[in-house]
Amino acid sequence: MRSPDLLRHAWTVASKDLLVEFRSRTGILSAAVFVVLVLMVFNFGRDPTAVSNVVLVPSILWVTFTFAAILALNRAFQLELENQALDGLLLAPIGRGSIYLGKLVANLLFVATVEVIGVPLVALFFNVEVWSHIGPLGGIIALATIGFVAIGTLFSAMTVRTRFAELLLPAVLLPFMILPLAWATLATTSVFAGRPLSEMAGWLKMLAGYDMVFVVLSLLLFPATVNE
Amino acid sequence: MLRAEGLKHRFGAVRALDDVSFSVQPGQTLAVFGPNGAGKTTLLKVLAGLIQPQRGRAHVEGGRRVIGWIGHQPQLYGQLTVRENLRFWASLYDVSPPGDLLARLGLDDHADRPVRALSRGLVQRVAIARALVHDPTVLLLDEPFTGLDRVAAEALRRLLGDVMKQGGASVLVTHNVEEGTELATDVAFMRAGRFVHFAPRAGRGPEQVAEEYRNAIA
Numbered sequence: 513m514r515s516p517d518l519l520r521h522a523w524t525v526a527s528k529d530l531l532v533e534f535r536s537r538t539g540i541l542s543a544a545v546f547v548v549l550v551l552m553v554f555n556f557g558r559d560p561t562a563v564s565n566v567v568l569v570p571s572i573l574w575v576t577f578t579f580a581a582i583l584a585l586n587r588a589f590q591l592e593l594e595n596q597a598l599d600g601l602l603l604a605p606i607g608r609g610s611i612y613l614g615k616l617v618a619n620l621l622f623v624a625t626v627e628v629i630g631v632p633l634v635a636l637f638f639n640v641e642v643w644s645h646i647g648p649l650g651g652i653i654a655l656a657t658i659g660f661v662a663i664g665t666l667f668s669a670m671t672v673r674t675r676f677a678e679l680l681l682p683a684v685l686l687p688f689m690i691l692p693l694a695w696a697t698l699a700t701t702s703v704f705a706g707r708p709l710s711e712m713a714g715w716l717k718m719l720a721g722y723d724m725v726f727v728v729l730s731l732l733l734f735p736a737t738v739n740e
Numbered sequence: 741m742l743r744a745e746g747l748k749h750r751f752g753a754v755r756a757l758d759d760v761s762f763s764v765q766p767g768q769t770l771a772v773f774g775p776n777g778a779g780k781t782t783l784l785k786v787l788a789g790l791i792q793p794q795r796g797r798a799h800v801e802g803g804r805r806v807i808g809w810i811g812h813q814p815q816l817y818g819q820l821t822v823r824e825n826l827r828f829w830a831s832l833y834d835v836s837p838p839g840d841l842l843a844r845l846g847l848d849d850h851a852d853r854p855v856r857a858l859s860r861g862l863v864q865r866v867a868i869a870r871a872l873v874h875d876p877t878v879l880l881l882d883e884p885f886t887g888l889d890r891v892a893a894e895a896l897r898r899l900l901g902d903v904m905k906q907g908g909a910s911v912l913v914t915h916n917v918e919e920g921t922e923l924a925t926d927v928a929f930m931r932a933g934r935f936v937h938f939a940p941r942a943g944r945g946p947e948q949v950a951e952e953y954r955n956a957i958a
Contacts, residue, residue: 524831528817535819535854591817600815600870603788604832605805740791 518613521606525614530621532591539587540625543580547630550576555637565638570700573634574656574693577627581657582682584622585664588615589672598738608735616665616727623657645703648712652703655719656696659726660689666730670737692722741766741909742878746796747786749779749933756782757793758933764926766877766907769900771920771941773913773953774930780913783930784809784880787911800878805833808876808903810884810896814867818856822847822866825855826873833874841869845895860887868896872903879903879910885919897923917953921946929956 533539554572592598601611631649635642642649664685671680699715742764749757756779764770774780785791787798788807800807809815816825826837842848845865855863864887871879879900885893900910900923913930914920921927921941927949929937937956941949 521832524828528820528828531824532817532819594818595816596811596813597815597817599785599790599811599813600809600829601832602790603804603807603809604829605803606832740785 518607518610521610522613522617525601525611526617526621529588529591529615529618533618533622539584540622543583543622543626544629546583547576547580547626548633550579551630551633551637565640566704567701569634569638569640569704570697572638573630573700574697576630576634577623577653577657578660578686578689578693580626580630581619581623581661581664582685584619584626585661585668585685586678586681588619588665588668590677593672602738608738609731611738612665612669612731612734615669616662616730619661619665619668620657623661624654627653627657640704645706648703648709649700651716652696652699652712652719655716655723656692659692659719659722660685662723662727662730663688666734666737669734688726692719695719695722741768741801742787742911743799744783744787744796745798747783747793747798748795749782749786749791749793751782755779755933757786757796759796760933760935761796762928762935762938764909764911766909767904768925769904769910769912769923770926770928771912771914771924772928772930772935773915773917773920773949775915775957778930779933780915780930781811781882782933784811784882784911784913788880802877805874806877808871808874808879809882810868810871810879811882812884812886814855814863814870816855816863816866816870819854821852821854822858822869823851825866826869829870830873835874837869837873838875841872844899845869846891861889861892864888865892865895868892868899872899877903877906877908879908879912881910881912881914883914883916884912885914885916893919917950918946921949929953931957 558568631642667681667685671677674680695715695718699712702712745761747757747760760783772780782791786793788809789804830837842851845868847865847869850858850862855866884896888896912920912923924941927939927941928935
């Protein structure tokens with residue numbers, strides 16, 4: 513399949529997913545409410561005199577984003593099973609890669625929306641300066657999100673036909689998220705501490721490498737996960 | 741136009757397909773009758789390329805692009821309107837939905853309603869429209885009359901007749917002999933993954949086919 517066709521069909525799949533989400537709004541609303549509640553729990557559950565916010569907030573931020581993303585990823589292929597639309601997608605004369613890329617783009621936009629809601633709330637609840645670091649912070653969030661959503665989209669396709677998909681997805685996905693989350697948390701800590709960008713360049717390069725490896729790997733493995 | 745050669749497939753200990761071979765030529769409709777679990781849906785999925793058989797091969801002239809699938813699940817998105825669903829599926833085939841498709845299935849008045857707001861019968865009509873949106877020449881039909889009212893069933897028969905007249909071919913699987921026989925040019929009975937009968941219909945009516953089916957399957 514030619515690249516323009518691959519990308520065009522991927523966008524067709526992604527825009528359909530986004531339209532379905534826009535119509536129902538259940539996924540984005542539940543993820544947004546989840547983010548608010550988790551941040552509130554962390555806010556009231558911490559001792560502000562024990563650990564400074566600059567040290568604590570990066571971990572809270574990434575724990576929140578991780579579980580909100582899992583909510584999104586769980587529903588990515590669920591939608592296709594409702595009326596066996598997945599069979600229709602697989603029967604259509606489009607590459608399996610288009611389906612994967614379409615789902616990846618829709619999931620990225622979904623998770624990005626949740627993150628856009630989450631970052632100002634973190635600033636509000638934990639009184640950390642976000643706006644002066646928004647460039648580097650945005651870069652870290654984007655790099656980390658691409659990696660774990662790429663692998664999460666693959667695992668979502670793998671687990672969706674199983675009986676306990678909602679439990680199985682986090683169980684298989686979280687081990688793969690440890691590295692990017694660790695790098696993202698370290699880089700975010702550096703940002704909030706006002707360290708120079710050169711200090712976090714290593715983490716960013718590793719995140720970018722992780723993204724490249726897992727996007728390509730997931731693209732290659734996806735056809736095998738959806739074939740019966 | 742459509743050929744199956746020595747198809748074998750198992751799901752664990754269950755033999756879904758056991759050395760199934762046949763071919764369907766343009767203008768032919770093969771009706772495959774069998775009880776639940778006989779392997780009918782697996783056969784269709786293998787023909788469609790949705791399942792890779794463990795042995796043998798299936799070939800459809802023109803590949804996936806020419807296949808239209810009508811199953812008992814509509815393969816539609818409930819939150820999208822009828823028109824949006826058809827537009828989405830058509831775009832995957834790089835075509836636009838035929839202008840008269842909605843009218844032919846009596847869906848004109850429902851085009852801008854979300855699919856989840858439609859009755860079961862209307863949803864099944866939309867599913868038929870979805871399957872025909874790219875003008876397929878090979879139709880694979882899995883219990884296509886499930887949930888259809890009489891008017892819609894008649895519309896489906898007419899549409900299938902049109903496809904056959906234009907040189908198309910179809911394979912229809914069902915456990916309901918009465919509803920499938922009239923459309924068929926050829927009839928097969930399937931039991932435990934095997935064809936136990938395969939012959940041209942040759943003027944046999946639903947009652948005669950039903951009796952032969954009962955004798956073959958019993």
